[in-house]
Amino acid sequence: MLECDKCGASITDGAKFCAQCGDPVTEADKAIERNDMPQIPNGKIYFGLSSSSNYTRALEICKNIPSFETEGEGKSIRHVISLPITEVELIVTIFDLVGTWKSSKMLINNRSASKKELTYYGVGCYRNRIKAYKPKQYCFGESDYDANIWGCKRMNMPIYEWGGGWLEYGELDNAGIWYFDKGKIKHELEIALNENELCPVLNRNRIMETLAKIPETISPKSDPNWEYKTEYKEVGREYKEVAVGIKPVVKKTNSYVVGDFIPEWKFDGESSRSERAQVIRIEAKQSKKQAQSGCAVIVATILGSMICLCLSFYM
Numbered sequence: 001m002l003e004c005d006k007c008g009a010s011i012t013d014g015a016k017f018c019a020q021c022g023d024p025v026t027e028a029d030k031a032i033e034r035n036d037m038p039q040i041p042n043g044k045i046y047f048g049l050s051s052s053s054n055y056t057r058a059l060e061i062c063k064n065i066p067s068f069e070t071e072g073e074g075k076s077i078r079h080v081i082s083l084p085i086t087e088v089e090l091i092v093t094i095f096d097l098v099g100t101w102k103s104s105k106m107l108i109n110n111r112s113a114s115k116k117e118l119t120y121y122g123v124g125c126y127r128n129r130i131k132a133y134k135p136k137q138y139c140f141g142e143s144d145y146d147a148n149i150w151g152c153k154r155m156n157m158p159i160y161e162w163g164g165g166w167l168e169y170g171e172l173d174n175a176g177i178w179y180f181d182k183g184k185i186k187h188e189l190e191i192a193l194n195e196n197e198l199c200p201v202l203n204r205n206r207i208m209e210t211l212a213k214i215p216e217t218i219s220p221k222s223d224p225n226w227e228y229k230t231e232y233k234e235v236g237r238e239y240k241e242v243a244v245g246i247k248p249v250v251k252k253t254n255s256y257v258v259g260d261f262i263p264e265w266k267f268d269g270e271s272s273r274s275e276r277a278q279v280i281r282i283e284a285k286q287s288k289k290q291a292q293s294g295c296a297v298i299v300a301t302i303l304g305s306m307i308c309l310c311l312s313f314y315m
Contacts, residue, residue: 002029041085048103058097122199140263147265163229163247178218
């Protein structure tokens with residue numbers, strides 16, 4: 001990734017122009033070193049004099065913030081506060097007070113931002129993470145529709161127990177070997193990373209290391225982390241169950257997670273499926289063992305009913 005020499009904005013890998021000022025990419029643009037720990041974005045809110053009752057309240061809050069500054073005087077007075085995006089709740093509080101004024105604006109990482117950035121995308125998700133009972137587990141997903149190995153549910157690439165989604169990016173050869181299309185997976189990850197780059201805990205390096213950790217090829221015959229995804233298809237004149245892809249053994253996929261935290265997922269589908277299979281087997285065994293005794297009970301019940309009817313008739 002590069003840093004624009006004109007405006008200082010980040011330039012996405014492969015881009016020919018700066019997305020913020022339109023300056024062409026040249027050798028003058030500086031390369032940005034990526035550290036393992038993500039850099040925390042910075043937010044700024046500017047606002048001027050207003051007759052709104054919120055003006056006094058906004059000043060009371062901002063004066064407690066060390067970064068609070070005031071420029072000019074009278075009608076041309078201008079206030080500004082600067083806060084790391086980790087203080088998102090405070091930023092939201094102030095923006096709710098002044099955000100609708102013509103004199104106000106908000107910048108995040110020196111880019112114009114709106115309330116949507118604070119309530120949606122990466123920052124909005126981060127706000128929910130703060131409130132979560134287990135913040136780290138929150139990022140890895142807590143249910144069967146957002147469980148993921150990337151450490152960010154906003155990548156929109158969950159691990160479904162039935163496969164599907166990014167798990168279908170590839171092809172299965174005649175020997176039953178699955179070949180992942182990692183180029184396509186990386187492309188989708190990059191899009192999601194750019195959309196959610198303002199999240200303070202989003203770690204691009206860790207996500208790409210996770211992708212590298214996933215095997216290029218997978219054979220469910222020898223790899224216990226995966227199973228075949230099957231469908232019934234007509235083969236000749238018969239319908240047979242044939243492999244069409246792969247699906248994960250969800251409890252084992254956390255072995256691909258990079259970092260010290262190992263997420264735990266409990267899928268209702270897995271337990272219910274195994275329980276149903278066990279019940280079916282038990283019922284099948286009982287029906288074989290008790291078939292004759294069951295019939296005898298039915299016959300005896302019918303005979304008993306007939307005898308009772310006869311006795312009642314003669315009495």
